[in-house]
Amino acid sequence: xxxxxxxxxxxxxxxxxxxxxxxxxxxxxxxxxxxxxxxxxxxxxxxxxxxxxxxxxxxxxxxxxxxxxxxxxxxxxxxxxxxxxxxxxxxxxxxxxxxxxxxxxxxxxxxxxxxxxxxxxxxxxxxxxxxxxxxxxxxxxxxxxxxxxxxxxxxxxxxxxxxxxxxxxxxxxxxxxxxxxxxxxxxxxxxxxxxxxxxxxxxxxxxxxxxxxxxxxxxxxxxxxxxx
Numbered sequence: 190x191x192x193x194x195x196x197x198x199x200x201x202x203x204x205x206x207x208x209x210x211x212x213x214x215x216x217x218x219x220x221x222x223x224x225x226x227x228x229x230x231x232x233x234x235x236x237x238x239x240x241x242x243x244x245x246x247x248x249x250x251x252x253x254x255x256x257x258x259x260x261x262x263x264x265x266x267x268x269x270x271x272x273x274x275x276x277x278x279x280x281x282x283x284x285x286x287x288x289x290x291x292x293x294x295x296x297x298x299x300x301x302x303x304x305x306x307x308x309x310x311x312x313x314x315x316x317x318x319x320x321x322x323x324x325x326x327x328x329x330x331x332x333x334x335x336x337x338x339x340x341x342x343x344x345x346x347x348x349x350x351x352x353x354x355x356x357x358x359x360x361x362x363x364x365x366x367x368x369x370x371x372x373x374x375x376x377x378x379x380x381x382x383x384x385x386x387x388x389x390x391x392x393x394x395x396x397x398x399x400x401x402x403x404x405x406x407x408x409x410x411x412x413x414x415x416x417x
Contacts, residue, residue: 201365285318361402
């Protein structure tokens with residue numbers, strides 16, 4: 190089976206999973222973290238090179254202050270708890286997005302975790318936190334202008350170097366929970382991605398569901414606009 194080099198996942202459905210069980214939304218988010226552990230491990234086993242997870246969109250900050258605060262605390266807790274395990278399994282960590290929104294302790298822990306895992310050579314785990322595809326493109330434009338890149342030298346390859354993923358395009362994009370939207374995620378990087386939507390809510394997602402998505406990926410004829 191052809192394993193996608195780069196898989197990106199919109200982890201949707203935590204809140205609905207909790208609501209169905211008459212539980213607080215944060216319980217769904219915590220359950221979702223357990224699934225992340227399983228999927229990261231499985232991707233490392235099957236040979237995925239990069240796994241990018243949409244953890245917190247730039248629009249999520251519009252939720253209730255209580256939920257946003259709890260999400261920040263959960264993010265900080267997970268970073269502290271998981272960094273040693275990620276290091277043990279040779280995982281490199283990258284966190285993309287406008288992290289200035291996060292509390293100082295979260296920013297500090299995120300920087301320390303990335304530094305600790307920077308030299309690992311296994312799976313690259315990318316966490317998109319306070320990330321938006323439109324923000325990413327505008328930010329790349331600003332950096333290119335600051336660097337003095339001229340209109341004549343600017344092309345797709347040059348511009349991609351200024352994006353958060355730095356030309357690491359996505360092969361397979363998965364969204365859980367039945368929604369069929371991109372939700373402002375990696376707009377440039379998924380230009381030729383294969384899309385897979387599943388009705389499974391994220392807390393019920395597992396390695397078997399990921400394998401189904403990869404099987405679907407293998408059914409596609411990837412022509413990149415050309416003709417075979």
